[in-house]
Amino acid sequence: MSKYPDSLERLIQELKKLPGIGRVSAERLAFHLLSQSDERISGLSQALLEVKEKIRLCEICFNYAEEEHCKICKDTARDRNILCVVSQPHEVLKLEKTSEFFGLYHVLGGLISPVNDISPSDLHIEELLFRLQNSEIKEVILALDPKVEGEATSMYLARQIRPLGTKTTQLAHGVPVGRDLEFADEITLGKALRGRVSI
Ligand SMILES: [Zn+2]
Incomplete structure (x- = not known):
């Protein structure tokens, strides 16, 4: 007791x-x-x-929002030619803190993980492909954890995006392998963004 x-x-x-x-x-x-x-x-x-x-999820990018659309999607000053894909909404904030990215985001809501029974259809991948086909986005940056599940999800997305002809890049290996994107500091993350490579 x-x-x-x-x-x-x-x-x-x-x-x-x-x-x-x-x-x-x-x-x-x-x-x-x-x-x-x-x-x-x-x-x-x-x-x-x-x-x-x-708090609800933005109907366009699935970031946290208080209305239908989040502040970033509504901001007309953002670069609409470039989109950054992250796993969770709180990672948007992490990337915003680097002050290196001024484009749009797309939050997947997780990573593909056969162990945890998470398949592509459980994530906002279809919505991402729809956005790419129906917008002026010219480059997609995959900013997913450089661990097994993040890598597998990046590879899957790259394969899905390739037929659409949109340039696809991923963060440079400034984010130490095996560490969560969440724990990477802003400077490391900023460098990884600047040094992104095509996949
Ligand atoms: Zn949004």
């Missing part, structure tokens, strides 16, 4: 479900939250509820 009151133990258990949070960190966070004013706690819970309620 827990040594804490039930409601406090419940909060600790919820916090423990967050990535990278173990029992000790969860306890520390729970005590911190408990010491905060009612206003701060209600602000935090409001923000949590609001983000869940308002």
Whole structure:
């Protein structure tokens, strides 16, 4: 049985479900939250509820959005001739931070993985091919993890895109092999973007 009151133990258990949070960190966070004013706690819970309620996926690129289309798709200053393919929405932000890319994005929603039963039809690949056939996009940059699943997905996409005649490139191997794109710092990622190679 827990040594804490039930409601406090419940909060600790919820916090423990967050990535990278173990029992000790969860306890520390729970005590911190408990010491905060009612206003701060209600602000935090409001923000949590609001983000869940308002955030949806952009109907064009599947990035996070609060409306039908995300801010990047709506931005008329973006270069509509170039498109960068990523696996998850949070990777868009990572690439935006490099200040090296001013084109559009397409979020696949995962990577092809026979082990995890994820096939091409589970990802937004059909939508990507449709976009390429119905827009002025001249180059597609595949910015996927340089690990087995990312490589396999890149190869699959390159094969699908080739008949459409769109130039296809991938990030230079500035992103260390075996590391998540997520953990690559902005400078490394910027270099990898600048040094991209055709596939
Ligand atoms: Zn979008």
